[in-house]
Amino acid sequence: MEIGKYSWGIGDRFTHQAESQLKAIIMAKNAGIDIVPVWNKSNREHSFIHSEPVSTRIAADKAVKALGWDGQYFCDADHINMNNVERFMDSCDFFTLDVADFIGKEATEEDIEIFINNNKKYIGNLMIPGIAKPFVITEKDVRDIAKKFLFAIKEASIIYQHIVNKKGEGGFIPEVSMDEVNDAQSPVEMFFILSAIAQYKIPAQTIAPKFTGRFNKGVDYVGDIKQFTVEFEEDLLVIDYAIKEFGLPENLKLSIHSGSDKFSIYPVMGELIKKYDKGIHVKTAGTTWLEEVIGLAEAGGDGLEVAKKIYADAYEHRNEMIAPYATVINIDFSNVPTPEEVNTWDSKKFAESLRHVKTNPNYNPDFRQLIHIAFKIAANLGSVYTDALKRHAVIVGEQVTENLWERHIKLLFGIK
Numbered sequence: 001m002e003i004g005k006y007s008w009g010i011g012d013r014f015t016h017q018a019e020s021q022l023k024a025i026i027m028a029k030n031a032g033i034d035i036v037p038v039w040n041k042s043n044r045e046h047s048f049i050h051s052e053p054v055s056t057r058i059a060a061d062k063a064v065k066a067l068g069w070d071g072q073y074f075c076d077a078d079h080i081n082m083n084n085v086e087r088f089m090d091s092c093d094f095f096t097l098d099v100a101d102f103i104g105k106e107a108t109e110e111d112i113e114i115f116i117n118n119n120k121k122y123i124g125n126l127m128i129p130g131i132a133k134p135f136v137i138t139e140k141d142v143r144d145i146a147k148k149f150l151f152a153i154k155e156a157s158i159i160y161q162h163i164v165n166k167k168g169e170g171g172f173i174p175e176v177s178m179d180e181v182n183d184a185q186s187p188v189e190m191f192f193i194l195s196a197i198a199q200y201k202i203p204a205q206t207i208a209p210k211f212t213g214r215f216n217k218g219v220d221y222v223g224d225i226k227q228f229t230v231e232f233e234e235d236l237l238v239i240d241y242a243i244k245e246f247g248l249p250e251n252l253k254l255s256i257h258s259g260s261d262k263f264s265i266y267p268v269m270g271e272l273i274k275k276y277d278k279g280i281h282v283k284t285a286g287t288t289w290l291e292e293v294i295g296l297a298e299a300g301g302d303g304l305e306v307a308k309k310i311y312a313d314a315y316e317h318r319n320e321m322i323a324p325y326a327t328v329i330n331i332d333f334s335n336v337p338t339p340e341e342v343n344t345w346d347s348k349k350f351a352e353s354l355r356h357v358k359t360n361p362n363y364n365p366d367f368r369q370l371i372h373i374a375f376k377i378a379a380n381l382g383s384v385y386t387d388a389l390k391r392h393a394v395i396v397g398e399q400v401t402e403n404l405w406e407r408h409i410k411l412l413f414g415i416k
């Protein structure tokens with residue numbers, strides 16, 4: 001099983017929007033860009049919403065059938081480990097092996113020595129084709145990288161093997177993710193991480209590093225765009241070289257987590273993958289839930305009431321909402337409106353405050369981030385929320401499609 005060059009992580013918290021999402025992918029196809037849709041939902045989100053992974057598969061299959069999609073598509077067991085992989089086994093064919101929790105745990109001295117030995121030839125001046133200056137690598141550098149990452153990669157290989165035993169070699173797409181950590185991985189670290197991935201025989205097709213800067217949920221990139229550009233380009237070249245050096249899958253590509261809404265770096269990524277003829281995977285599942293709330297607000301009446309209720313509850317429980325997302329949100333509470341204030345808003349004001357259009361003076365990224373992590377509140381509302389989605393399916397679906405197509409896909413691929 002080989003994933004196509006461009007792929008897009010969609011999926012949504014409540015599995016109501018698969019068709020509206022696929023519509024955006026079809027619009028891309030009609031514009032000449034082939035994108036593989038991948039419906040992803042992490043274990044964390046399933047737990048919060050009390051849903052099972054099979055529900056994502058059912059929604060994806062149904063959308064594919066309804067719209068007559070005849071291309072590839074996958075269901076991604078996002079951010080899984082040995083503790084929770086089982087519930088995804090039957091319904092998923094893409095597995096994101098999350099090793100973030102194991103980074104920094106030390107491998108055995110024996111494993112570290114084997115790794116250093118395997119990588120002896122890169123000590124000294126490491127030339128990566130396309131990068132002008134060599135990286136100067138000492139044995140200590142390789143040892144330090146091994147100490148930080150080797151145990152985690154070995155752990156990923158254990159999960160990988162476990163899935164292979166159930167689904168067979170080549171029966172699924174393996175991704176290795178290490179994005180939910182505080183420190184970005186440098187291109188040199190990436191090179192040796194890929195060496196370890198090859199040594200432990202994980203045929204990874206996508207890899208999700210932590211990039212420099214902040215990838216806060218649902219809002220734009222925060223960081224030094226110049227530095228991001230340099231790192232992203234070097235990562236592409238490192239991956240290219242690592243494929244040849246270590247015999248990794250030819251289609252190995254970067255996976256951008258918390259990838260929705262990073263509008264200021266989309267043109268950078270788009271141009272660089274074009275320049276080097278590289279693929280990309282972008283995970284954007286979280287952004288769709290916000291479009292549901294925008295759609296309900298736009299609907300007015302009972303829809304707007306539900307949107308306001310969600311906000312009021314999210315505001316009240318803000319501290320517990322934030323805890324699981326500490327590394328991926330950054331809310332300035334001095335800029336967040338009170339529920340009393342929001343209760344006075346009309347549809348337009350609510351929708352524009354939430355919708356990610358920076359040129360709109362009503363847009364409030366802090367309001368948006370707080371609602372982004374509040375899907376648990378909607379889950380607790382149960383049928384009050386999902387019935388509202390059904391009643392206002394048309395206007396909600398339009399928001400979902402437009403957001404993915406107009407603001408995301410067109411921008412990344414430079415479609416006019």
Ligand SMILES: [Zn+2]
Binds near residue numbers: 079180208257258
């Ligand atoms: Zn992630």
